[in-house]
Amino acid sequence: MNPLMQHLGLRVPIVQAPMAGGxxxxxxxxxxxxxxxLGSLGAAYLTPAQLREAGAAVRALTARPFAVNLFVPEPLPTMTEAEVAAAVADLAPLHTELDLPPPTLPERVREDFAGQFEAVxxxxxxxxxxxxGRLGRAxxxxxxxxxxxxxxxxxGVEEARALATDGVDAVVVQGGxxxxxxxxxxxxxxxDTLALTRVxxxxxxxxxxxxxGLMTAADVxxxxxxxxxxxxxxTAFLRAAEAGTSAPYRAALAAAQPGQTVLTRAFSGRTARGLANRVTxxxxxxxxxxxxxxxTRELRTAAARAGRTxxxxxxxxxxxxxxxEGTAAEILGDLWPE
Structure with missing residues (x-):
């Protein structure tokens, strides 16, 4: 047992990743x-009130330590009318297939980080x-x-060094x-996750x-x-019984084949890895x-309702x-047989 495990009172050296969006x-x-x-609540898309409610719900179910995760906001980028029109044109045929009105940008494009942080x-x-990003020293x-x-x-290494300089207590190193x-x-x-970890x-x-990419006890x-x-x-916990992963999402994961994931900006504008589909x-x-x-929020919501993966x-x-598939405890037991 290492000092971080001891400090948090963990019996198993595993963090369940904070996967926002459900x-x-x-x-x-x-x-x-x-x-x-260590269970982690992906709270980036929650309002401050929803975050407080979710935190209370976790506390009602366990007295054990848990984590809350947020996205650090960057300055909002500037866009031209032509760029907006091009993005809308890409999505418009998909909206038509789902009988949705043409895509439009909502007034609010992200949650209030300051309010979320106060809730934390x-x-x-x-x-x-x-x-x-980096969190302020305050x-x-x-x-x-x-x-x-x-x-x-x-x-990468330089980001890890910057975070350590900022006074954080630990760093998650995210492999490709x-x-x-x-x-x-x-x-x-x-x-590579292991190579990056060593460095x-x-x-x-x-x-x-x-x-x-850590999916088995050998990986851990x-x-x-x-x-x-x-x-x-x-990813190991996406098909857990307690996860909020939708039925069509679970079915796609169950049918996943090696080499089927891609890096894409199509859904959010920020690079992310997921299963390839028509949107990617x-x-x-x-x-x-x-x-x-x-x-893309309206498209994704309608697709989940319609089961259109x-x-x-x-x-x-x-x-x-x-x-x-299995309960979270069963999956955790596979990852760290006691």
């Missing part, structure tokens, strides 16, 4: 934490993790005052095989958490052998994040074909 329900988070790992301080989770200090550990996300959004904010190296462990003195052991204090697994192929002129994410963002890592 999969990480309070039930999943609580089940993983209750079974000895009220929830007081054991861990606050973040991605897409925010790090406020979390430490609340007794919350702070974990940043890096896709990881599903969902790329968490970095400078040059994304898309590195970052040598470069910084705080604990490192390995993420990306390999990450720990590479020097990681914990292994973070996301046909949408070629996305707006930058968060505008594209807001522009060709229009869903099917985030998944390269190991998706090795996933399984």
């Amino acid at each position: 999969p990480t329900t309070p039930q999943l988070v609580a089940a993983v934490s209750q079974a000895g790992g 301080l009220e929830v007081r989770p054991a861990v606050f993790s973040f991605t897409f 925010e790090v200090a406020a979390l430490h005052t609340a007794g919350t550990l702070v974990i940043g996300t890096a896709t 095989a990881a599903g969902g959004h790329r968490g970095g904010w400078t040059h994304d190296e898309l590195a 970052v462990v040598e470069a910084i003195t705080i604990p490192v958490i390995a993420a990306g 052991h390999a990450a720990l052998d590479a020097g990681a204090s914990l292994a973070q697994c996301g 192929i046909e949408v070629r002129r996305p707006l930058p994040y968060p505008y594209q994410n807001a522009l 060709e229009f869903l963002s099917l985030w998944a890592g390269e190991g998706a074909h090795r996933g399984r």
Whole structure:
């Protein structure tokens, strides 16, 4: 047992990745934490009120430590009318197939980070993790005052060094095989998870958490052998009974084949890994994040209702074909047989 495990009171050296947008329900988070790992609530798309409610729901299910994760906001990018028109034109035929009105940008394209952060301080989770950038020193200090550990996300050595300088308590290093959004904010190296873990462990003195393509007990052991204090697994939990993964999404994961994932900006405007489908192929002129994410929200919602996986963002890592169904505790037990 390493110091990070001891500090958090974990029995299992595994973090359930914070997958925003529905999969990480309070039930999943609580089940993983209750079974000895660290459950993580992907709260980036929640309003402050929803975040407080979800935190309370986790607390009602377990007294064990858990994490809350947010996206660090970058300055909103500028766009031309021509760029907006091109993005709308790419999506319009897909809207027509689902009997939706033409795509339009909503007034609000992302949640209020300041309000979300205040909600996190009220929830007081054991861990606050973040991605897409660096957290200000004042925010790090406020979390430490609340007794919350702070974990940043890096896709390369220089990002990891920057986070360590900022005073975070640990760094998630995200290898290229990881599903969902790329968490970095400078040059994304898309590195091999184990190789990146080894390099970052040598470069910084705080604990490192390995993420990306870790689907089996052998993968977890390999990450720990590479020097990681914990292994973070996301795709492995997408088909858990407690996860909020929709039925069509689950079916697509169950049918996944090796080599089926791609890196795409089509859904959100930010690079993310998921199963290839018509949107990843046909949408070629996305707006930058968060505008594209807001522009495709109606399409994704309607596609989930209609069971149309060709229009869903099917985030998944390269190991998706090795996933399984079961309870969160059963999946955690597979990843770390006691």
